[in-house]
Amino acid sequence: MNLTKLILGLRFFLVILGAFLMIFLFIESKEIEVTIPSLKNYYLNFYYEDTAAKNSVAAIYLNYRVFDTLFEALMLMVSVMEVIHISWGNKHLIQRSILRKEFYKNNQSEVVLHFVGIIFPFLLMIAFYIIINGHNSPGGGFQGGAILATALIARYLIYPNEYLDLNILEKLEKFLFVIILSVPIFFIFMNDFSGNFIFNQIYLVTMNILIGFKVFFGLGVILYRFIFFERLN
Amino acid sequence: MIEAFILLGVVLFALGTVVSNSLRRSIIYMGGFSLMMILSYLFYRAPDVAFAETTIGLGLTSLLYLVALRRVKIYSICYVDNTIETFSDKNIHEISSIFLNELELFLEKEEEMESQFSYSTRPLAKLLDQPEHDLIIYKEKDTLYLYGNSSDAIFSDIVHFANIIVKNDYEIKAIFKDTEDLYEPN
Structure with a gap:
């Protein structure tokens, strides 16, 4: 009994310590930001002329600091590869293809069924809006791709027995990563179109769409892997 | 604000x-x-x-x-042995090879539960007061005592199949904690 109280006290202490750290860091980071404003001022003053993006965040992650985006995409791909090949091996994948039942409605909750049916088209619409309009409004490829993955989960809630080939999704994700690597090489690093407004906008939209689909495939693989194949034993 | x-x-x-x-x-x-x-x-x-x-x-x-x-559902099992001063890896390996491995397999295959083992040398009466463990196993010479609740369906399954799970010639006695009934599967 004493031990459980001790553990509870320790939990309280850790949470309060974390809260104090968070507040401290908030205050500290504000002061640091004020001391070196030159780079921030450059980004905030010239991003529209340089990159043709109305959203300064998109200008930074797709143009000024596109290296960061490339490595972020690489990180997601590596984690997908880890999830598929190392954590479970390939044994569950074979079992899944045998166990394929027909969908029947009685098993599902009526509320979930109807509400997902209503929400689904809006989910797709907002996802594509966020991806395609990511350079002008808040959002971008990553967020839109994550919403698309949520739509995939919603589809799972309605059709739990539907089969989805994860190998194709994983291959598509790798292929998209190669394209994501090559597009900035031709647009940004060549420096031929740096002042051209229309080319810059085409570049931003293309990159957002590519990143969106890559994140969709990657998160989709991870979620399906966790939700589907863990159930079988 | x-x-x-x-x-x-x-x-x-x-x-x-x-x-x-x-x-x-x-x-x-x-x-x-x-x-x-x-x-x-x-x-x-x-x-x-x-x-x-x-x-x-x-x-x-x-x-x-x-x-x-x-x-994931976890079934918590506590093994009590008062004859040992402290549990070493050798003790645990010995106990596992006798019946705990089989019990784990049984819970995984038949009941779809993850099992969680703990080993204790504390007196049995103290452990029985705590509600944390779903199943308490107590060994005395050649007899295995299984303690659990009568409302626990998994515990009654384990008691029912105890003779198959435990390979050696142990005598098995199941005691329901709440009603204090004694049940012998043999």
Whole structure:
């Protein structure tokens, strides 16, 4: 009994310590930001002329600091590869293809069924809006791709027995990563179109769409892997 | 003023997540925590990050945790032996090879439960007062005593199949903690 109280006290202490750290860091980071404003001022003053993006965040992650985006995409791909090949091996994948039942409605909750049916088209619409309009409004490829993955989960809630080939999704994700690597090489690093407004906008939209689909495939693989194949034993 | 409310909400929901007794409630509190984080991001004028937090933190993570919670159920088993002073790896290996491995397999295959073992040298009467363990196994010479609740369906399954699970010639006696009935499977 004493031990459980001790553990509870320790939990309280850790949470309060974390809260104090968070507040401290908030205050500290504000002061640091004020001391070196030159780079921030450059980004905030010239991003529209340089990159043709109305959203300064998109200008930074797709143009000024596109290296960061490339490595972020690489990180997601590596984690997908880890999830598929190392954590479970390939044994569950074979079992899944045998166990394929027909969908029947009685098993599902009526509320979930109807509400997902209503929400689904809006989910797709907002996802594509966020991806395609990511350079002008808040959002971008990553967020839109994550919403698309949520739509995939919603589809799972309605059709739990539907089969989805994860190998194709994983291959598509790798292929998209190669394209994501090559597009900035031709647009940004060549420096031929740096002042051209229309080319810059085409570049931003293309990159957002590519990143969106890559994140969709990657998160989709991870979620399906966790939700589907863990159930079988 | 709004800033203080939002940050206080973040801390409160975090406390709720950590302290609450039920895991399901913890997940819901974590959703609330994400919501407060989204509000704080919006307050600090970072709508992009707020979007990412909405989809990843509030949507996908909560869903994933709820699904994981539905999959994994843990059955807690405590093995008590008063003749040993401290448990070494050798002791545990010996006990496992006799019947604990079989028990683990049984729980995994038949009941779809994860088993969690703990080993204790404390007196039996003290352990019986605590409700933490679903099954307490106590060995005395050639007799195995199984302690559990009569309302526990998994415990009655284990008692029913005890002769198959335990390979050696142990005598098995099952005692229901709440009704104090004695049951011998042989």
